[in-house]
Amino acid sequence: MDASLEDINQYDVIIVGAGISGINTAYHIQSKLPSLSYTILEGRSNIGGTWDLFRYPGIRSDTDLFTFGFEWNPWTDNRAIADGESITLYLRSTVEKEGINKHIRLQHRVISANWVTENQSWKLAVQTSDGLKENFTARFLVLGTGYYDYEEELRPDIPGLQNFKGKVLHPQFWTQGFNYANKRIVVIGSGATAITLLPNLAEQAAHVTMLQRSPTYIMSIDNSAGTSLIHRIIPKSWSFKLTRWMFMWMTALIFTLCRAFPNKARSILQGKVAEQLPKHIPMDPHFQPTYRPWDQRLCFTPNGDFFVAMREGRASIETGKIETMTDDTIVLESGRSITADIIVTATGLKLAIGGRILISVDDKPINLADRFAWRTALLQDVPNLAFMMGYVNASWTLGAETTGQLVCRLLKYMQSKGYSSVVPRVPIKSRIQPLLMWNLDATYVKQAASHMPRVGDVGPWRGRTNYFLDLCRARYASITADLEFSKGQKKTL
Template sequence: MSTQPNSPGNGIFDVLIVGAGISGINTAYHIQKKLPGSSYVILDTRSNIGGTWDLFKYPGIRSDTDLHTFGFSWSAWKENRAIADGESIARYLKDNAVQERIDEHILFQHRVIAARWTSSKQIWIVTTETSNGQQAEYLARFIVLGTGYYDYNEPLKANIPGLENFEGTTVHPQFWPEDMEYAGKRVVIVGSGATAITLLPNLAKQASMVTMLQRTPGYILPIDNATGNRWYHRIMPTSWSFQLDRWMFMWLAIVIFYFCRAFPSRARKMLESGVATLLPASISMDPHFKPSYKPWDQRLCFSPNGDFFEALRNGRADVATGKIRTIKGRKIVLESGQELEADILVTATGLKLVVGGGIQLTVDGRPVQLADRYTWRTSMLEDIPNLIFVTGYVNASWTLGAEVTAQLLCRLLLFMQSKGLVSATPRVSSARKLQPRLLWNLEATYVKRAAEDMPKCGDSGPWKGRTNYLLDLWRARYGSLVKNMDFAPEM
């Protein structure tokens, strides 16, 4: 066993958390508050707190949901802006970890490569590899995978014909070089998601021309990014007023999502009319801003203060729509015959989705294939004892999903302590065959490509996927803990 912070006397941690990002920090906070006598450790591959917000360095990196709900429920986001840059988010995470002394429980540069459950001892044996190549083992009763939803080490391979022929510089936003020079250069961003919408106005500040090349358009919602200036901020304590902001943004997201689902035609007209008023005369709505799918079949992209459209109006950015036929030298040739000149090609085509950070899991010597597993309360995996994985929502902020999971975990641990139980294993009843459902029900290409490797939800009971934060939070706090769950007593 390696030396670790706050090591328990018997060498076995009650909870081992993988990841020092939003999910890990939030889980640690709830464990400290609700189970103060429990021991825990956080293991992280990187050298800093922050996860995604410490990794991504591309120009303008920012949240794609509002920070009032993306921030923690126990520490209100107090800046007067809803969408914030990555550096500010990383600072917010670090400040809260230090304030709550969670940082004292973190071991950095410890990459978890394997975790094996042994029923004879009712523990997890977790193998890590440090930055200098040394391996160590940690023992834990419970594991929490706060590893996010994508591969930190490998980007999604861009399916672009002739990409290998490009004579300029190709870069993926996930691994943006610190010394990347783009001032005065022609940049083409392939993609139309949140990353592309963020990159375009920021690159346009220095590049000679930035073109967003999209195969199909997406929905973009310009928003006023200023918060914290409403009347109740002047009469209420700061902690109250920003908590009120949190609830207002939470309800706004719910209303927008269900309005789009219930009235897709009307929602489409509203979203498209909002875009039409911001476009320059040189750029037409059709085909560039006429999505072929319904609102919220894919995530909406936010443009704080309409910065995306401002870049288009300034004439230093443009949009092209169509499929790439091939690439010749520095020319990107579309099937329509249109050619785009580029010095830099940015492949903002999505992330390679991975649940559990690619950790090799075994249960009593048998390898675990995540794609074969149903998810219990979208937090535990079928036939895998004492393992929690954290995931967010497709229609709301990631942190809300992390909050639901942390509340469920702590309640489950308290229940097990009160009953003298040492393990909990979700089991699918043999009396009913579940109908599989996607873990994330989105039409995005990168989600579809990963579906066959992801765990799945069911169509009934605790196997159903999450629907909305408020309902899921109620279930986490008051729903059944014993339905479709096997428990083992202390030996």
């Protein structure tokens, strides 16, 4: 490679992914560490990550946008829950406003990343839009690649699915322009995606049935929070920041109360559902979860649109296990059957950290699942690498915010001490116990346990549970505990 081109591709920090995580990290680096050079490598042709990839009908946020938006550029739309296109437009305007767009390289897919100890840097092999491979080097690498596999959907184990002669769709790879008008649709699943799909598909379909193996908790929220009194009497620059903090505390409070008083929380949630159901749809078994509130994620329906579709007769719900399928019918173990023209498998996502990047240290492959995560941000025994992970009980952005601030604080510390690398190390005599990074009783999370980094039960290896505590730790807790720093021959951070 030409030497001048190689120089161009050398950075202090390389961020992989131009979604929520990558954009947030970029902002913090350029505002807190302006002397460092950085770039964002995005494998797709557009920014936005999830919100540009997913195109199924009604795609929208599954948490409120006031906390999903950035703290440094608040979401100022009146809606608490918004569609994917609106979120993408928000992200585009954000990167242009802050000049981050000048640092993004689209259609640059990272194939592999190898830490070279001798050079104290990462060497990245990157596939470009013209099919050629380029080498990039970085002294610090940040994986803002999200938590699921962008290239392969989760393949559900559905008995007899191969017998079905109609169209089978997965929300992650929805066929653009697909005409489902006047079709009988069965959405298999009970999570946020299924609850989003049902009312939106019902607008054109002949009928939509949500088929769930077990019920989930559903909560209606007022989607006009941005029109409250505070937005009429306080300037926008302050009112939406205040709204953001109100939603953060409200979400944290709901989660805490659900865990502390599960029976009372169950009673309240189910009572609200009963008020919105049409008389011909019973609570039992369709809305009687067997688990406690927040053992799985709580699902939100803006303005109760999920229940509106049922009251209007455009949608219905079935609960039970599938026995088999014929060319146009789903047969349940209970003996009930559902006729369908289209099946949508909204059964979760295939989890993956690192976006399929082959990661190695001195040419030795690294299995991320073998590693503990230091403050849910750095990986055990892997130098100068951070990854982004969100919360199960709050907006993804809050997890990215905590990690972004932690990484910048760490880089500042390394600069001040002249260090070129940092490696998390589990103490030799530690009795750390491995725990799941996401404490959710969801099938797709359990299936991914063997492919995800672990957290521990002690010190900086503990997992995240509370944004406010974690943000405090990111800003003020020890920045050296269980970390090993070194000074190499190359220029230091």
